[in-house]
Amino acid sequence: MEGTLITTEMVQQNDPTEVLEVFSEDGLPTGVAKPRAAIHVDGDWHLAFHCWILRNAGREVLLQRRSLVKDTFAGCWDATAAGHWRFGESPAQAAREIAEELGVDVDFSQLEHRGRERSQRSFVHPNGLIDRELHEVYVLQDDRPLMAYRPDPAEVIGLASFKVGDLVALASGQITSGNATEAVRVNPDGSLTQTEVSVRADDLVPYSAARLRRTLGFNRADIVE
Numbered sequence: 336m337e338g339t340l341i342t343t344e345m346v347q348q349n350d351p352t353e354v355l356e357v358f359s360e361d362g363l364p365t366g367v368a369k370p371r372a373a374i375h376v377d378g379d380w381h382l383a384f385h386c387w388i389l390r391n392a393g394r395e396v397l398l399q400r401r402s403l404v405k406d407t408f409a410g411c412w413d414a415t416a417a418g419h420w421r422f423g424e425s426p427a428q429a430a431r432e433i434a435e436e437l438g439v440d441v442d443f444s445q446l447e448h449r450g451r452e453r454s455q456r457s458f459v460h461p462n463g464l465i466d467r468e469l470h471e472v473y474v475l476q477d478d479r480p481l482m483a484y485r486p487d488p489a490e491v492i493g494l495a496s497f498k499v500g501d502l503v504a505l506a507s508g509q510i511t512s513g514n515a516t517e518a519v520r521v522n523p524d525g526s527l528t529q530t531e532v533s534v535r536a537d538d539l540v541p542y543s544a545a546r547l548r549r550t551l552g553f554n555r556a557d558i559v560e
Contacts, residue, residue: 400494513534
């Protein structure tokens, strides 16, 4: 309601007591620690870890479908593994998100850092959450079959591999839908069921086509669709 002061108790959030570091608008650490709930209500800048798993020599990318109880973009398809960077964590420690969400162990040395991306949504989420994130972005080359993953069903309800070109084309509006080359549904008990998946742009967490090209290396000359 207009004029109403939004408090942390009024906003539904996952892990509201998780402690994060406040960053300046210029992307600099402030040394100030705040619980996640307060950061999202106050709209503070903070760090997040993102990992995109590339497959088939970089021609495909693995996406996760976010749980239906997520506080933002519930049920949407997103980066393979992503989560908040806790206060004081090193990059290797923040990469715990891969094991926590996907149930696979990865040596941090296998990850390639693709830089930092600013993510400031031009809207307040329906639950009142304001999310201003600095994404530390990594990629991992990994061709293991999807049935070899053990996703946490509280976090992830699906995995699907898409051609990188299709994902970029969806983000740019060049195509209206894209089909997964391989997909699994994550059942409530954690078991996996092979399935077929087709997505439209509004099924995806919104990333610009330019960002996806940078992150996924789509302009590489050796990628042939």
